[in-house]
Amino acid sequence: MTAVNESQAILFSLALIGLTWYVALWAIGILGCCSARKRYRLRPRSPLATSISAPGVSVLRPLKGLDTNLYENLESTFIQEYPDFEIIFSVADNDDQALPIVRDLIRKYPNVKTRVIIGETVVGVNPKVNNLIRSYQEASNDILWILDSNVMVDSGTLGRSVDALSGLGVSHLQKPQKQVALVHHVPFAFGNGGRLGSRVEEAFLNTNHAKMYIAINTIAIESCVVGKSNLYRRSDLERVNGSLKPLTNEMNIVGGERGLKAFGRYLAEDNMIASSLWHELDQRHDLSCDVARNVVGNMTMSDYIWRRVRWIRVRKHMVLAATILEPFTESIVLSVIACTSLNNLCGIPRWIVLVMHFTVWLLIDLDVYASLAGHPMPPSRRWQFIVAWTIREILALPIFLLAIVGDEVIWRGNRYQVLRNGEVKQAAHSRFRSWFQKIIHFKQIKHYEQIIDQSDDD
Structure with a gap:
């Protein structure tokens, strides 16, 4: 030749x-x-919305300062159509600017079981985990719903998410063969149309990111989770430690740091928790038919660029x-x-x-x-x-x-x-x-x- x-x-x-x-x-x-199209264009009401046998859920919302749209974000958890849930807000110190807004909402919705926990427990470098530790330990229910403070959700989100966690959700494109350990929600960004960085972030999250995120989770050959809004069981999390090694013997859970504390050393603790439930317990994830409405605020182009740089660098090591x-x-x-x-x-x-x-x-x-x-x-x-x-x-x-x-x-x-x-x-x-x-x-x-x-x- x-x-x-x-x-x-x-x-x-x-x-x-x-x-x-x-x-x-x-x-x-x-x-x-x-x-x-199949998952999000129809969002029926969950039968759990009026069920007397609905499992209890503890909604954990870690706070730090005055995020954009904070009042409306937090209020969206008070108006969930679900019969048995509590809300636990956590802040690191007593002077946090979010506390007056939380107290206003507690007065507005006196019939919703709500607690405020002030003071963090330092278990690692991740401030979100440190802020959540006490709420995680004191929650009354096994099912936990972790929601970032810049997220707003629809009133039916909790019911449909518990459906999915129980393997009964109408959102399933196909029934998972293994138990569902975590339910998450694709972020949907919105802002006030301010700076260009906000618009670019919206364009990214609402198109290419969402498209690939949904496709990967539909194929479901590997864990892929963003931690804006996650639902899982504390009893499952207490069995994993971030090693990503299969838990072949229940006796292996003895010794070593497990549960939420074990993830304080990670920056992307949400992704590591999801991967641990997937690999260590051999369980699976599911998306409900709801989105996590992510308020992006006034981002400059510099904010947008360095946010993307940060998470690429984290993913590179994962x-x-x-x-x-x-x-x-x-x-x-x-x-x-x-x-x-x-x-x-x-x-x-x-x-x-x-x-x-x-x-x-x-x-x-x-x-x-x-x-x-x-x-x-x-x-x-x-x-x-x-x-x-x-x-x-x-x-x-x-x-x-x-x-x-x-x-x-x-x-x-x-x-x-x-x-x-x-x-x-x-x-x-x-x-x-x-x-x-x-x-x-x-x-x-x-x-x-x-x-x-x-x-x-x-």
Whole structure:
């Protein structure tokens, strides 16, 4: 075989591999879109809403400061259509600005069982875990619903989530073969339309992130959980420790730190808890047919970029292979693969492939948005959304390249070094500050900012 023929054979093989990868990624994207349609466009009322035999649930909401839309976020848990639940709010200190809002809500809903726990228990570097420890220990019920303070939920969410945890939920696309240990909710971002970073974050979470998240959880070959809103049993969590090693003998639970305390050393404790329930107990997860309405607030572009950098760096130390493959799942890189492969294999002009690729990709993303929102993107917001969506797609690869080379992250004003499996330690202060710290600007929200729920108008 001549050198020319060998070169042609290599190019043909690479083009075939590229086209196969492209088709596979499209299949995953279409699966996410179709699953979103089937799962989220119908949200029936749970029979547990009026059942006298509904299991008790403890709703744990860790708080720190005045998050955007905090009053409405917290109020959404008071109005759950469920007969037996308690709400436990936890703050680290008595001066926390969230406490007056909590007390206002307690006065407004005197018939809801509510407690406030002040004071954290330090078990690791993760402040959220430290804040939750006492609530976790003092909760009256085995079923726990952990909700971030920047999340708002529909009034029927708890009932449908308990349905799913019991394996009875109508949200199942197919019945899991193993017991469900955790129910989670896909984040759906919304804001007040302020800064560009907020719009880009919305475009990311409500389209590509949601599409891939739903598809991965539909295939369900591995744990994939975001901890904005998670429901699980304390009795299950007390059996795991983050080792990800199968618990083959119940006697193995004796000795060593287990339960929530064991996850204080992780930055992404939500993902590690989910993975531990999956691998150590050989149990599974499920998505209910509800979303966690994630209030993004006024994010600058710098906020958005460094938020993405932080979680890529964490994922790199948890699932390295999947993280390395991540750029090859993004629309721009995939478009280059597609137009090059199809041009070499079939002679199709590159511009035709690019036009078709981005047109259909955007239409699918808009369809995913409509499924999660419960209504199509309104014409008045469509072009604004498309601009934010385009910026997100263009920035995906540069952000990844920036993130993949570092190990330090900044979270809630503290610097951490990410270790193996997503564990973190406080980063040592040094005279030398990395260049990105001179660019990034962190600020705390000093006042309560309300966001009007635009679901009826948008």
